[in-house]
Amino acid sequence: MRAFKWGVLGGGQMGFAIKSGAVKAGVIRGSDVIVSDPVFNKQSYETKWKSFGAKCKEENKEVIQNAKFILLSVKPQILPEIADELAKLEEDQTVISVIAGQKLEKLESLCGKAKVVRVMVNTACSIGHGAAALCANDAVTAEDFEEIQALFNATNGAVDILPEKGFDAFTALSGSGIAYVYMMAEAMADAGVHGGLSRDYATKVAVQTILGAAQMAAQTKKHPAILKDAVTSPGGCTMAGVRTLEKLGYRSSIIEAIIATQERCQNF
Ligand SMILES: NC(=O)c1ccc[n+]([C@@H]2O[C@H](COP(=O)([O-])OP(=O)(O)OC[C@H]3O[C@@H](n4cnc5c(N)ncnc54)[C@H](OP(=O)(O)O)[C@@H]3O)[C@@H](O)[C@H]2O)c1
Numbered sequence: 120m121r122a123f124k125w126g127v128l129g130g131g132q133m134g135f136a137i138k139s140g141a142v143k144a145g146v147i148r149g150s151d152v153i154v155s156d157p158v159f160n161k162q163s164y165e166t167k168w169k170s171f172g173a174k175c176k177e178e179n180k181e182v183i184q185n186a187k188f189i190l191l192s193v194k195p196q197i198l199p200e201i202a203d204e205l206a207k208l209e210e211d212q213t214v215i216s217v218i219a220g221q222k223l224e225k226l227e228s229l230c231g232k233a234k235v236v237r238v239m240v241n242t243a244c245s246i247g248h249g250a251a252a253l254c255a256n257d258a259v260t261a262e263d264f265e266e267i268q269a270l271f272n273a274t275n276g277a278v279d280i281l282p283e284k285g286f287d288a289f290t291a292l293s294g295s296g297i298a299y300v301y302m303m304a305e306a307m308a309d310a311g312v313h314g315g316l317s318r319d320y321a322t323k324v325a326v327q328t329i330l331g332a333a334q335m336a337a338q339t340k341k342h343p344a345i346l347k348d349a350v351t352s353p354g355g356c357t358m359a360g361v362r363t364l365e366k367l368g369y370r371s372s373i374i375e376a377i378i379a380t381q382e383r384c385q386n387f
């Protein structure tokens with residue numbers, strides 16, 4: 120029996136988004152979380168973790184020794200640095216890796232005797248609206264997998280069990296894709312400012328427009344092209360914008376960006 124149910128190695132953005140989201144959703148207790156990160160000696164993130172009662176440590180061995188489910192949320196390049204620590208994991212422990220591009224096979228070879236679950240998610244899980252994909256190695260029990268799934272169900276709008284071969288595409292589309300939507304919001308707001316709106320107002324309207332479009336697509340389940348056609352009247356203003364976007368390679372730039380992201384994931 121480990122002292123903490125939930126451990127986190129790497130208390131940065133993603134680790135915090137997942138755990139704070141789960142605490143907010145009420146599926147885990149903050150006091151059941153132990154997190155390690157060398158930045159804790161430089162404080163900032165430590166204050167955030169402590170705000171919901173997590174135990175903060177600077178040394179990974181505290182998490183390795185004391186937690187049952189361990190969220191691995193360091194950058195991929197840190198893995199060699201912590202390999203000796205990961206090798207000490209025991210068979211009663213399960214590692215939940217959110218590291219982009221790191222396959223189950225590699226994680227298994229690094230994580231001692233621990234079972235391994237691979238997850239991809241985006242930062243919107245901190246407010247319960249992420250999209251997550253999960254896959255597990257054969258050693259993970261149905262009971263443990265259910266607990267892990269419950270954690271992600273509570274912090275995401277959609278959770279799917281995805282064959283591992285789809286992970287890099289999912290990472291590019293959703294884990295990174297959320298950044299490209301923010302860029303769209305930023306660009307739309309810039310255009311609003313160019314048109315004379317205040318920065319705050321233009322940003323608010325841009326965000327609400329994206330939110331509304333996403334809700335329409337999700338709720339109506341209509342193909343995005345049909346929803347686009349519905350606001351594109353013959354000879355109208357929207358069609359003038361559509362023509363310009365097509366001329367500038369709008370859809371192709373998004374496709375290429377997501378493919379480039381996927382290729383980068385494959386090269387970690
Ligand atoms: N951000 C996203 O949207 C996103 C989405 C999906 C998946 N991911 C994955 O999530 C992982 C973490 O990304 P992130 O954005 O959360 O990065 P991050 O904010 O930099 O968090 C990683 C944390 O790990 C800490 N760290 C560095 N060396 C460590 C060590 N030896 N032991 C323990 N912790 C250590 C870092 O401290 P320092 O800052 O001092 O180095 C940092 O606080 C990545 O593998 C990424 O692929 C991220």
